[in-house]
Amino acid sequence: MSHSTPLLRSLSVFALAGALALTGCGTGGGGSAPDGTAETRTVEAANGTVEVPASPERIAVLWRPTLAAVTQLGHGVVGTMGTPGADGYGLAPFLPEDVDGADLTLVTNSPAEDDVNIEELATAEPDLIIGVSTPMGAQAEMADELEAIAPTVLLEWEGTGSWRGHLEEVAGVLGAETEAEQAVSAYEEAVEGARGELEAAGVDPAGTELSLVRLQSGTEIRLETPESFPGQVIGDLGFARPDTQLEGEGDTDFVPRSYENLDQADGDVVFALAGSGYPDAPETFSDGLWANLDAVGDEQIYRVDYDFWGSANHHGAHRIIEDVTAALTGETDPAV
CATH class of the missing domain: 3.40.50.1980 (Nitrogenase molybdenum iron protein domain)
Known part of the structure; x- marks a missing residue:
């Protein structure tokens, strides 16, 4: 965007650099289908090198900002975390307007990081699980259980400021870097547009x-x-x-x-x-x-x-x- 501020440009570059680091292995080491197309790709995550589907179709997410990132990048999910009994599981702030949280399946007992319902998660039959590695470390401790269900990628979440780069990190897992760049640009444009309206x-x-x-x-x-x-x-x-x-x-x-x-x-x-x-x-x-x-x-x-x-x-x-x-x-x- 031609009118981005230095702050926003630097944030975008930093976040994108994180995404590139995450996807540094590209499709190297991944499996291929008989027609030569990649079936899997490898990514570097907080829990090590993970081989993931090149085109995942049944994604489960174990962090609500991750739900926001996955859906913003154009992917659906088969399971997520929410608040049982809440309207739409309380997921409206994490979803595009055309997606109803009530249509999603809860694979956790609550929005808490450490409250994953392993049985419900397995029932959802995901082909990819995306969670977070936080200072609390709850999901890292259950990594073996998660990986027994599906390939599991844990992304670093060190605090509130992680929201800026999380979208790009998720994009690195899904091979959706272009979509992430567009989303970051849309945010920068929204900031600049608001500044113009306020000035007027x-x-x-x-x-x-x-x-x-x-x-x-x-x-x-x-x-x-x-x-x-x-x-x-x-x-x-x-x-x-x-x-x-x-x-x-x-x-x-x-x-x-x-x-x-x-x-x-x-x-x-x-x-x-x-x-x-x-x-x-x-x-x-x-x-x-x-x-x-x-x-x-x-x-x-x-x-x-x-x-x-x-x-x-x-x-x-x-x-x-x-x-x-x-x-x-x-x-x-x-x-x-």
């Missing part, structure tokens, strides 16, 4: 402090830092952040606070992140301690869906861009 509306991101407040429960809020997923997307758009939200506590990318410290959630504009994890979150914010915030008095507070804003994938990133642009150009009414 008289909004200066660099001079506007955006506060991101996750409504965790009736007693706790979490202030999202620039290292969080929504914080990274907001950063790509060029927005400033309040001083109270610049650094997480410990190794987290958020700052936990009680409602008594709600004043730390103030900013020029406040986005209140409420999702399925806290169904009792208020719809508007003009009562109680909220009324003390300058953003509430200025009618610059907006309620958004944390299920999307916390999803750590490209679908969610586009949703954040759309929500912010709609709010600050007057298309969305404030939550007061």
Whole structure:
């Protein structure tokens, strides 16, 4: 894209380099069909060198951002992880709009990394399993069980920031590098397009402090830092952040606070992140301690869906861009 910022270009190059490293073995060492076409290819992953189908038809994924990546690259899945009982298994933030999560088969008992239902996974009869290797290491510990079902590729997921390169890493496994490049370009174009709309509306991101407040429960809020997923997307758009939200506590990318410290959630504009994890979150914010915030008095507070804003994938990133642009150009009414 001709107008990409240096930050976005460098991120794309870094992510693509990771994908190329992953696919460095290409089809070398893979098996071939009688007509000479490759039946398998080898990839380098966190769990070593893995021989995978060249054209997998029954993919199972064990990480919801991986589900987002696989479907964005044009592949279907036979099994995934979700929340039993939730509408569409709570998978909407990880799927294209034309795919219904209710049509998918759960192969895990919950969205938790360490809660894989091996029996359900085997029943789905995948020809490829894609999971993650995280500092927690749960799926790495069950690698033998997974590999007994189908070729298994574990990709590194070191934290929220991994969403940027995960799409390209999945593309390396599936041989879909071109599609990944197109998706990265689409994100860059969405960022640049939003900046143009904001500028036309008289909004200066660099001079506007955006506060991101996750409504965790009736007693706790979490202030999202620039290292969080929504914080990274907001950063790509060029927005400033309040001083109270610049650094997480410990190794987290958020700052936990009680409602008594709600004043730390103030900013020029406040986005209140409420999702399925806290169904009792208020719809508007003009009562109680909220009324003390300058953003509430200025009618610059907006309620958004944390299920999307916390999803750590490209679908969610586009949703954040759309929500912010709609709010600050007057298309969305404030939550007061």
